[in-house]
Amino acid sequence: MAAPDPASAPDPASAPVPGTPVPDRDAGPVTRWHRRSGTAVLLDGFHALKHAVRFGAKVEVAVTADRAAALALADELAPDVRDALAALLAEVPYETYASLVPRPHPTAVAALAVRPSRAGNLEKLAHTPRTAPVVVLDLPRNLGNAGAVIRLAAGFGATGVVTTGTLDPWHPTVVRGGAGLHFATAVERLPVDELPAGPVFALDPEGDDIRALKLPDDALLAFGSERSGLSAELRARADHLVALPMRPQVSSYNLATSVAMTLYHWSATGDAS
Numbered sequence: 001m002a003a004p005d006p007a008s009a010p011d012p013a014s015a016p017v018p019g020t021p022v023p024d025r026d027a028g029p030v031t032r033w034h035r036r037s038g039t040a041v042l043l044d045g046f047h048a049l050k051h052a053v054r055f056g057a058k059v060e061v062a063v064t065a066d067r068a069a070a071l072a073l074a075d076e077l078a079p080d081v082r083d084a085l086a087a088l089l090a091e092v093p094y095e096t097y098a099s100l101v102p103r104p105h106p107t108a109v110a111a112l113a114v115r116p117s118r119a120g121n122l123e124k125l126a127h128t129p130r131t132a133p134v135v136v137l138d139l140p141r142n143l144g145n146a147g148a149v150i151r152l153a154a155g156f157g158a159t160g161v162v163t164t165g166t167l168d169p170w171h172p173t174v175v176r177g178g179a180g181l182h183f184a185t186a187v188e189r190l191p192v193d194e195l196p197a198g199p200v201f202a203l204d205p206e207g208d209d210i211r212a213l214k215l216p217d218d219a220l221l222a223f224g225s226e227r228s229g230l231s232a233e234l235r236a237r238a239d240h241l242v243a244l245p246m247r248p249q250v251s252s253y254n255l256a257t258s259v260a261m262t263l264y265h266w267s268a269t270g271d272a273s
């Protein structure tokens with residue numbers, strides 16, 4: 001009989017001693033939650049968890065105060081991931097659930113998932129040829145707007161969303177606004193001088209009417225901040241200034257609605273169409 005290959009034999013030092021709990025595998029959901037909560041992405045509510053699972057998030061722990069109700073929702077709204085959710089969800093008392101989240105969600109479901117690596121996201125953003133635009137939010141300030149934009153980008157199949165400035169696009173409030181759809185696109189923060197390659201179409205009310213333009217798949221669609229519009233740095237990097245139709249005397253649209261109109265225009269008239 002051939003001698004066992006030492007490389008494939010278990011390391012006696014790392015083998016569990018019978019009866020000794022294996023860290024994590026034997027820990028309850030609340031212990032695992034506390035171990036992960038500092039670094040993981042909070043998925044707040046059933047819909048965020050559903051989307052994250054659909055788009056391949058690695059969920060580390062998921063809790064609910066009412067497992068039967070959560071699985072009934074899955075039967076109704078997400079039969080495609082029902083079994084995965086059933087395997088993940090652990091029921092805890094409502095008070096325990098409420099103590100784990102900043103603000104209880106009506107569905108009483110919450111989970112923690114591994115944040116995708118920055119290196120992986122940068123690779124996706126840099127990949128060419130690009131088949132869908134990258135949305136750039138230049139110095140955004142409002143966390144809810146950023147979440148709504150990530151949800152739009154996921155819906156239109158955009159390559160990713162890049163933010164410049166100090167707002168963290170993975171902030172829990174942004175993830176809540178994005179309904180867990182950060183996992184459906186590549187979301188990162190980058191300085192303007194490190195934006196991915198591609199022609200920059202910067203949205204500004206003073207630009208050329210978007211209706212006369214076709215937006216290419218490799219475009220970077222850039223939007224200014226809620227308060228002060230496009231920064232000088234972003235303007236300097238822009239290849240085209242593009243305006244959304246707006247009647248005189250209206251100053252501007254909301255940031256997220258501007259992204260919605262622009263992505264719709266790309267989907268209806270650009271390379272994508």
Ligand SMILES: C[S@@+](CC[C@H](N)C(=O)[O-])C[C@H]1O[C@@H](n2cnc3c(N)ncnc32)[C@H](O)[C@@H]1O
Pocket residue numbers: 202203204205206222223224225226227228229230242243244245246251252253254255258
């Ligand atoms: C709320 S607006 C910014 C308003 C800001 N007070 C300003 O001075 O531009 C946020 C962003 O949405 C986009 N936006 C809003 N209305 C637009 C329009 N009519 N045409 C093109 N972009 C628009 C621009 O990118 C703008 O920077």
